[in-house]
Amino acid sequence: MNKYIVSIPLESSFSFTECLWFLNRNFDDCLHTIYSDRVRKPLFINGKLILTDIFQKSDQLFIEIISGDFDESDAPLIQEYISEWFDLNRDITPFYRLLSKDPRFSYMNQEFAGLRLIGIPDLFEALCWGIIGQQINLTFAYKLKRRLVEKYGTHMTFENEEYHIFPTCEALARVDPEELRAMQFSAKKAEYLIGLAGIFVKKKLSKEILTALPDFLSRQKALTSVKGIGIWTANYALMKSLKEQSCIPYGDAGLMQALFSHQVIETKKDTQPINRFFRDFAGWESYLVFYLWRSLAKK
Template sequence: MNINTQLVSVDNTFSFEECLWFLNRNFDDCLHEIKHDYIRKALLVEGKPVLIEIKKHLNGLVVEMLSGTPAPSGETYIREYVTEWLDLDRDLQPFYKLLANHAVLGYMPEKYAGLRLIGIPDLFEALVWSIIGQQINLTFAYKIKRRLVEAYGESIRFENKLYHIFPTSKSLANTEIQDLRQMQFSGKKADYLIGLAQLFDAGLMNKTRLAKLPDLSSRQKALTDIRGIGIWTANYALMKSLKETSSIPHGDAGLLNALKAHRIIEQKTDTESISYLFSGFSGWESYLVFYLWRSLAPTENEKLHSDINSI
């Protein structure tokens, strides 16, 4: 390996292909580039843009710095970021044992073996993304996200291509509502986003502060006390950024559709059956949500089979 490359080891069941699936679901995500065997992503490392490329390796993942030369402390940050982003330290076997004993979901450990809960390490980004996605479809949400990122985020150029970084709270704290309205934010969402940015920029909310709270309910309350953040947004951010394993985004449309598809519920209002299901996955609720989301999308082989049958 050259001096700009480091190995991130993975000791437990891990599938790079499954993680690539999640990151590349035919949405226009401007924060990473996916090819069949690598991920490219730009990061702010010690205040400077750096472009990394992640590839599969026999013992885990190889992370190469394609552009930018961080100090050794920056290299440590990159390794920790990738580990957190892809949840590489998690031992999935206890979760798989619970799944294997379930009459309906028992197929999942084999079919989705090695899929990790892909996170959003930056809490501010996770909350902004949740606000953007409220009450609109994902395709439109990604379009608005791209407009925001390209207007206010930093970027780094490599091989004639621009790689974008999500805006910091400081870059959005003094934004005018009208500027966001021109990007097709609603007035309320623009107001919520600016207020959130000001809160983070003032140091009144951050990931470290939230993580120090004693339990899930206190973290939920700290987030739902912020204008524009309801319980779904709070649970989503806790699940994706703090990797809160017991966080469930109740009412999520995808989750409800997956539960109906598995005939675990007949009606989306059947909260009793939903609670009963999750009670059997204590400490793994967020992972169960993630795997149920995964079940809504066909594998590449299933897509190919479907395409052949439709000819």
């Protein structure tokens, strides 16, 4: 087949290297593969599977379609997906001005320069990932995700490697909870995931429905009314999928750890000063949370 390439112009405050580093940090994510200077990811676009290689050249991000049935009319959706994934449509220089005002965080300006809030454009995937990750350590969470994806997701093969897509809600809705139990999901998580899938199948919830709601609070409420989605998962999904800018995932163990190590709080369970602390970062709470998570990863 011919090689198709889609491109997206970049601003100077973007670092592909930092984004790749985050995607590749300490964990085994089954939904993308990092090579030295590019990331390979399968996408489900207009009902078709395509495999993409994403890399930077000067001031543009290139998406090369290396396999699958692609035509020109797919380009806008691909651009949209990648832009959301890497949060390309945002000027983050105001955030850096806020960071530089606080001696505890000003180092992030240089160390993480150009890192964008890496998203999960698909809302169903973001919510499932949130539920999977509840309470357990991330190594185990990624292991569970891999089992789920490899069993119920679709995949494509390229040069003897398999590239996986997150399962659709239709596929998960018909799973027997006992199957997930056998894969070491807790009984509750199995029930939550299958229940959530059913809600998506019935179109009672979708990214479009959520986006159409009038404000942050009503979106939060729509999510927390679902069994298995509490305030943490709701805010996590709103941050990662809808790119809401003022999400504080209350109760997050990693956030508390990072606030402790940056001397914002005295002990890891000291939840009181959080709201007051975040007031100085109004409009950039999500970004600060993301950068604090980034600070937890070991070089």
